[in-house]
Every structure is written in C-alpha cells, then in structure tokens.
Amino acid sequence: MITTHPSIMLGSYVLDEDRLPRDEFDIRLAPLREAMTREGHAATLIYGDAKEHEALAFFTNFIPRMRWAMAMIPAKGEPRLLISISSRDMPAMKAMTWIADVKSGWEWKWFEDHVAKLPAPGILATINLDMMTPLLFGQLSKSIDGVFTLAEADHVASKAREKHRPREIAMIRAAAKIGDAAGNAIAERWRAGDDVENAALAGERLARAMAAQDVRTLVSRDGGLTLEPYRARFDDRPKALLAYVAVKYMGYWAEAFVSLGGPAQKANTALDDMLKRFKPGAPIAASAHPALDGSAGHRIGLSLVEGPELRAGAEAPAAGVVYALRAGETDTGAGAVASAMVLPRGDGSFEILSRSVCA
Amino acid sequence: MPVENARMLAARAWLAENKLDGFVAFNDGQNSFLESNAVFVFADVRALGRSAVIVARDGASTLVAEPAFDDARLRELATTREAMGTDDFVGALRATLVRLGLDKANCATVGLSKQSRKLARAVGDMFSKPPRAEDNLSSHLARVRLPQELAASRKATWIAERGYERLLRSAKPGVREYELAADIYTYMKGIGAEDNFLLMSASQHNLAVRAAGGRVLEEGDIILGEITPCYQGQFAQICRTAVIGEASPTLRDKYALLQAAMRAGMDAARPGVPVAQATLAMNDVLTKAGYGDYCKPPHMRVRGHGLGITSSQPGDLHDESQTVFEEGMVFVMHPNQYIPETGYLMCGEPVVISHNGAISLSDRDAELDFVAA
Structure with missing residues (x-):
C-alpha cells in the first residue's frame, strides 16, 4: 500500500555485521562485477533516495534517511558512496554501510575525483538513474561529458535480486514478527475500546520500541471500506476495525492488515482459498475489496512493494521470494482484509511467515 | 465547490503578471521539513504518492494524486476546485491538461526539477511548447506565514x-x-x-x-x-x-x-x-x-x-x-x-x-x- 512517507526515517540503520557480514555483499556484488567484466564497463553507478532505494540497499546496505545517495562500484578498485548530507553527519552515515570510502554528495568533487581514477574513455553502467532528478543528472552528465558514456544496467540488479537471498529471508522473517506484534497490539487496543487512530498508534509504538526503523499505518474510519493515513482524529470508532501496518526492520519490510468485525470471517476464508492455490505456475485471483484495487498482494523486502502488484492474470509467484498477500471482502457497509506473508518453496509448498489478526 | 486558498489567489495574480496561461506544481510524495511542498501550498493536502496541482489562469484548479484509494480523502481536504485520486498519475495529469487546454498553452512548472527524470521527461512530452521552470514559486509566495x-x-x-x-x-x-x-x-x-x-x-x-x-x-x-x-x-x-x-x-x-x-x-x-x-x-x-x-x-x-x-x-x-x-x-x-x-x-x-x-x-x-x- 502507498502510505505517507515521513520526513525522516527515525530508527537505527547501523549495519549489523553479524547478520550481514562483508561476504554477503561480496556474493551480492558478484553479478555486478561479472557484468562489468563482460561488457567492459569501468564502473557501475547505483542510485537511491529516501523513498526508493532497494537496489542501493541490496548492494551497500545504505538507506538514505532523507534525500539521495549513489554508490560508485568500479570494476577494479575500492567503491565510494556519495550521500546527500552534510559532512557533520558523515560519521553516523558511515556506520550504515560496509563501504569504507563515504563522502558528502554536497561536494561534487568527490564524484569527479572518483571518476578521474577510472580507465578512460569508457562506459559507466547505471542502476536506477531514472529516479535521479534532472538537476543532479545534469551535473553528472557534465562531469563525464566526452570521457564516459552511460549504459543502463537495471536488468543486472533485477537479475541479482530475482530471488530473496537466505539472509534476506531471515531479515524479513524478523520484520514479520514485529509486524505481527504491532498488529496484535492494534487489535488489543481496539478490543479495549480505543478509537481507530489510537489503536494504530499503539501498534506503531510497540513496533518502534522493538527497533523498527520505520512504521507506516493506514486506518479505516468507515468500518473497513476505505483506508486513510493518520489525520490526528481521535474519535473515530466505526462498527468494525480495519487497519494496515507496515514495519521496516534492518532494512526489510513486513506488513499486515488487522480486521475485527464486519466480514472478517469471509475475508479469512477468501485468504485460505488464495493460499490453497498459491503455488508457482498457478493463476492469481483478484481481490474484491475496493481499497486494494484488485491487488492480491506483491513481493516484499527492501521495498514495501517490490515489483508489480499481483492482479488477476499476473505472473505466477516464484519460489524463494517472499510475498505479502491479502484477501478482502465487503458486506452490508463494512469491509475486512485478511493478510499473510508467505514464502513459496520449489516443491509447491510454502511457509507462512505471518498471518494477520482477522476475526 | 471548495474555496481556494490565499496562495492560489496570489498564484493567479502571478500568472497574469507573467502572461502565462497556467502552471503545474509537483510533489513526489516525499516530505522534507526543509522544503516547500508545492502541492500542499496550493491544495492544502499532503498526498501519499506523486501529486500535481494544475492551475489555469482563467479559474480551473485540479489536484491529481496517487493512489486511487485515497480519492475520498483528497476530495474532502483539497481546496482546489477539483481533486482526484488515481493509480495512473501520468495518464490523469495528461488528460487534465488536455481537458483544460493547457497542453498547448504557455505554462510554467513548479518543482518539476525535483521530480524523477522519468517523470520530468513524461511531463515535458505533454506540452506542445516547453513549459517555463519556476521551481521556487510556492516557496516564494509562502515565504511569510499567514x-x-x-x-x-x-x-x-x-x-x-x-x-x-x-x-x-x-x-x-x-x-x-x-x-x-x-x-x-x-x-x-x-x-x-x-x-x-x-x-x-x-x-x-x-x-x-x-x-x-x-x-x-x-x-x-x-x-x-x-x-x-x-x-x-x-x-x-x-x-x-x-x-x-x-x-x-x-x-x-x-x-x-x-x-x-x-x-x-x-x-x-x-x-x-x-x-x-x-x-x-x-x-x-x-x-x-x-x-x-x-x-x-x-x-x-x-x-x-x-x-x-x-x-x-x-x-x-x-x-x-x-x-x-x-x-x-x-x-x-x-x-x-x-x-x-x-x-x-x-x-x-x-x-x-x-x-x-x-x-x-x-x-x-x-x-x-x-x-x-
């Protein structure tokens, strides 16, 4: 779901080298390095910003809290990470990545200095440079004009991330536990009589206290038919609860819908049916709930929505990829959504990482 | 019909002074505590995803914002004359410009240089005459608090x-x-x-x-x-x-x-x-x-x-x-x-x-x- 993007991501993003050691990033970078050798590229530029950074985070672990960052991975030699932030804040930023050479992107000389060390003339592969602003791209183009050309390599990143890696799945599993806890807290406060905004806030509070780096919530003020972001309205207690919570932990997202009352049982049954059919090669059925816009879910991980939504006729789910699934129902002026996070296996079975409160 | 805000009135005066037919103000869904959100300045609502306010000198003002499921909230809160939630942002923006006749008019953009290159290219293709970049308009008009x-x-x-x-x-x-x-x-x-x-x-x-x-x-x-x-x-x-x-x-x-x-x-x-x-x-x-x-x-x-x-x-x-x-x-x-x-x-x-x-x-x-x- 699209939710309100905060002005800054609050939580701790310090790289945990026990969970994500350097060798993990060597493995992740291998396809990039192979592509550079194969194509004769001098380096790969990987761009990301606070809103969308899945490729950048995959290869560097760095997630911009605000503004942008760009990794420069040379075919030979040490990489550099440019971050759009003041030099005052650099020590804290360095703790978020395995890359040792981290510089402020506000001083463009650090880009030019790095490029000057590359064999020229040549080609620079690019990942996600379409997300860059025209202003920044203009500055970059001016710096390499006549020396390097650019070659889009988004497909190389996509291929490297085709399936979730085992360490990624471990992180998503940990995020799913926090998402579950947040969902349960929302349900508990609703049952205790809280309004929908305060109930969602209780879930957010718990998730953040469990070291979630980011928490997004949506609530329904009309008993489950529509979803809205936070509005500081603390008196809405419709006849049924529908809330959405997404949590990010160590860079990885998990999400859950919470439904109490309304057609919750029907939504649960619809989710059961969906899960029975959810296997590689099987067709996707669309969700009936208006707030879900026909989507039965999506891949989830370093982005809340990785890749396209699963709509009727969508590509079949792939084994080794974590999906967030949902089934929604409406009935006599109320709505409910049941959700689960699942990991299909190659043998047609799947692991349920979490299943939301829907009763 | 919603009452447009004071910034919009100032913007229309600015359009007249500059002999422009309209402008489109953008926000990419990110909120910076340091910067002007041009869409909020003219529409009084923060969208969840990408958003734009299309303003015609002759009176039309429309908010187009992602996603579709946010449509009811946008219509309730926006002070533009029209508002819509959409999952096809580029398509809805293009259709609105055509409907208002602004695609062939003399227009400006506000905040387009802060959007992605991909969106900037798509927006550039919507106009028959290249629009004028006025990225600081919202920040300038709102520099003194009401x-x-x-x-x-x-x-x-x-x-x-x-x-x-x-x-x-x-x-x-x-x-x-x-x-x-x-x-x-x-x-x-x-x-x-x-x-x-x-x-x-x-x-x-x-x-x-x-x-x-x-x-x-x-x-x-x-x-x-x-x-x-x-x-x-x-x-x-x-x-x-x-x-x-x-x-x-x-x-x-x-x-x-x-x-x-x-x-x-x-x-x-x-x-x-x-x-x-x-x-x-x-x-x-x-x-x-x-x-x-x-x-x-x-x-x-x-x-x-x-x-x-x-x-x-x-x-x-x-x-x-x-x-x-x-x-x-x-x-x-x-x-x-x-x-x-x-x-x-x-x-x-x-x-x-x-x-x-x-x-x-x-x-x-x-x-x-x-x-x-």
Whole structure:
C-alpha cells in the first residue's frame, strides 16, 4: 500500500555485521562485477533516495534517511558512496554501510575525483538513474561529458535480486514478527475500546520500541471500506476495525492488515482459498475489496512493494521470494482484509511467515 | 465547490503578471521539513504518492494524486476546485491538461526539477511548447506565514515542547535510544504531530546529533534532541540538550555560550537585514570565546534554516546568505556547535521575525536540562 512517507526515517540503520557480514555483499556484488567484466564497463553507478532505494540497499546496505545517495562500484578498485548530507553527519552515515570510502554528495568533487581514477574513455553502467532528478543528472552528465558514456544496467540488479537471498529471508522473517506484534497490539487496543487512530498508534509504538526503523499505518474510519493515513482524529470508532501496518526492520519490510468485525470471517476464508492455490505456475485471483484495487498482494523486502502488484492474470509467484498477500471482502457497509506473508518453496509448498489478526 | 486558498489567489495574480496561461506544481510524495511542498501550498493536502496541482489562469484548479484509494480523502481536504485520486498519475495529469487546454498553452512548472527524470521527461512530452521552470514559486509566495499558518507553527512548537518534557521524564540509564525515540515520537503523534523530523541521540561526547540507535543510555550521557513535529503543514523545531546526572561547571559554561549566541542571533534578525548578519552575530560570540575554527562543518552545519512544508525561506542561515529577513518569516535559529571540551551541544528555537528582531515561539527557551541518573 502507498502510505505517507515521513520526513525522516527515525530508527537505527547501523549495519549489523553479524547478520550481514562483508561476504554477503561480496556474493551480492558478484553479478555486478561479472557484468562489468563482460561488457567492459569501468564502473557501475547505483542510485537511491529516501523513498526508493532497494537496489542501493541490496548492494551497500545504505538507506538514505532523507534525500539521495549513489554508490560508485568500479570494476577494479575500492567503491565510494556519495550521500546527500552534510559532512557533520558523515560519521553516523558511515556506520550504515560496509563501504569504507563515504563522502558528502554536497561536494561534487568527490564524484569527479572518483571518476578521474577510472580507465578512460569508457562506459559507466547505471542502476536506477531514472529516479535521479534532472538537476543532479545534469551535473553528472557534465562531469563525464566526452570521457564516459552511460549504459543502463537495471536488468543486472533485477537479475541479482530475482530471488530473496537466505539472509534476506531471515531479515524479513524478523520484520514479520514485529509486524505481527504491532498488529496484535492494534487489535488489543481496539478490543479495549480505543478509537481507530489510537489503536494504530499503539501498534506503531510497540513496533518502534522493538527497533523498527520505520512504521507506516493506514486506518479505516468507515468500518473497513476505505483506508486513510493518520489525520490526528481521535474519535473515530466505526462498527468494525480495519487497519494496515507496515514495519521496516534492518532494512526489510513486513506488513499486515488487522480486521475485527464486519466480514472478517469471509475475508479469512477468501485468504485460505488464495493460499490453497498459491503455488508457482498457478493463476492469481483478484481481490474484491475496493481499497486494494484488485491487488492480491506483491513481493516484499527492501521495498514495501517490490515489483508489480499481483492482479488477476499476473505472473505466477516464484519460489524463494517472499510475498505479502491479502484477501478482502465487503458486506452490508463494512469491509475486512485478511493478510499473510508467505514464502513459496520449489516443491509447491510454502511457509507462512505471518498471518494477520482477522476475526 | 471548495474555496481556494490565499496562495492560489496570489498564484493567479502571478500568472497574469507573467502572461502565462497556467502552471503545474509537483510533489513526489516525499516530505522534507526543509522544503516547500508545492502541492500542499496550493491544495492544502499532503498526498501519499506523486501529486500535481494544475492551475489555469482563467479559474480551473485540479489536484491529481496517487493512489486511487485515497480519492475520498483528497476530495474532502483539497481546496482546489477539483481533486482526484488515481493509480495512473501520468495518464490523469495528461488528460487534465488536455481537458483544460493547457497542453498547448504557455505554462510554467513548479518543482518539476525535483521530480524523477522519468517523470520530468513524461511531463515535458505533454506540452506542445516547453513549459517555463519556476521551481521556487510556492516557496516564494509562502515565504511569510499567514495568520492561520503562524497559529499552526505555534501549535507545532507546543507539541515539540511537550515531546521534550516527555523525553525528560522517560530518559534514564538502561533505556536504549530507539526505545526513548519510540516513546516520544508516538507521544507527539498522539497529540497531533502528523510528521516529525526527530533526531535524538546520546553519548558522553557527541560529534553531532543523529537518529536514535541501539545505544543504551548511561549516567553522564549528554542527550541531544532535534525535535521537529509538523502540524497542519507547519514544521517547528526545538534543539535541546539534557544531561543524565550532574553537569560539570565546564559544560554549564559552554552551554551558556550557545545561549548567548542565540540571543545575539535573535537580536540581529530584523526585517531588511541579510541572513549573513544574524549568522555572523552568532558566530562572533563563539569566535570571541576561542571557537572560531569550529564555526564550520563538520563541527556544525548551519545556524538555522527555513521550515517546510509551505516555504523553505529564508533558507539556510550561513555567513554568505544575502537573503533578507521579512516580517512574518518563520524559521529555526540554532547555534548548535561542537565544543572540544564538551562535544556537540544543541540550543535552538523556532522564531518569527518581528520589527524588533526574532521572537521565539517556544514557551521556554533552551536550557541545559538534567535527568536523574
């Protein structure tokens, strides 16, 4: 779901080298390095910003809290990470990545200095440079004009991330536990009589206290038919609860819908049916709930929505990829959504990482 | 039909002056506490995804925003004459321009250079004549707060101060930074903060403030808080310093230095005076105390800055800025500084420019505070 993007991501993003050691990033970078050798590229530029950074985070672990960052991975030699932030804040930023050479992107000389060390003339592969602003791209183009050309390599990143890696799945599993806890807290406060905004806030509070780096919530003020972001309205207690919570932990997202009352049982049954059919090669059925816009879910991980939504006729789910699934129902002026996070296996079975409160 | 806001009226006058038929203002869904959100300025609503306000000089105004499921809220809150939620942002924007006849007219764009290249290319292709880039229009038109905006800034400041009081009550040895941040962030959200640029960290010797991490608070820690809630589109920021346990005489002396710098800056910030003059007034206090070499990054960043999301004016407070203060401008002034004897210290208030200098919006200006060990 699209939710309100905060002005800054609050939580701790310090790289945990026990969970994500350097060798993990060597493995992740291998396809990039192979592509550079194969194509004769001098380096790969990987761009990301606070809103969308899945490729950048995959290869560097760095997630911009605000503004942008760009990794420069040379075919030979040490990489550099440019971050759009003041030099005052650099020590804290360095703790978020395995890359040792981290510089402020506000001083463009650090880009030019790095490029000057590359064999020229040549080609620079690019990942996600379409997300860059025209202003920044203009500055970059001016710096390499006549020396390097650019070659889009988004497909190389996509291929490297085709399936979730085992360490990624471990992180998503940990995020799913926090998402579950947040969902349960929302349900508990609703049952205790809280309004929908305060109930969602209780879930957010718990998730953040469990070291979630980011928490997004949506609530329904009309008993489950529509979803809205936070509005500081603390008196809405419709006849049924529908809330959405997404949590990010160590860079990885998990999400859950919470439904109490309304057609919750029907939504649960619809989710059961969906899960029975959810296997590689099987067709996707669309969700009936208006707030879900026909989507039965999506891949989830370093982005809340990785890749396209699963709509009727969508590509079949792939084994080794974590999906967030949902089934929604409406009935006599109320709505409910049941959700689960699942990991299909190659043998047609799947692991349920979490299943939301829907009763 | 919704009543358009005062900024829209000013924008129409600007269109007439500049002989333009219309403009399109953009936001990419990210909210920066430092920058103008052009869509909010003209439509009074923060969209979840990408959004645009299309304004025709002859009277039409339409908000187009992602996603479709947000349609009802957008229609309820937007002060443009039309509003729609869509999952096909580019298609809906193009269709609106064609319907209003603006695709073939003389138009401007606001904030397009801050969008992705992909979107900028798509927008460029929608017009038969290249639109004129007027990226600073919203920030310029909103540079002086309207009475209701100033009231919202005061409320945001009130929330920040309550958040800090909560921090002083909740901080104690053994608590992790992120647990404390979770508590005060959600507390402020519970009293109305729709967003919050919250940096809060602690150390025995801070190099700067940063986002909360996993560090466990200890006796003798200096807790730094840059608390920046947003209320009805107005961010307000307070910068605070608290010690767990007793403060040394040196720490007290150095904090008093920051307070003196703050007072000097506030006195200097008068209508018609360039930003550089107020900045130098703050730096001068620190320089006279022997810290002139530290009045630059990485030992500090700037001496204050504008507060989004209506206007970024007067911009960063640094010693080369020739931007001139105007009565009614609201921004944060903060002589936050790394001091070798104590580490980084924070002292700052949201202020409004009056004919007599800057006036703090805080009920209680920054003091060195204490938390029981």
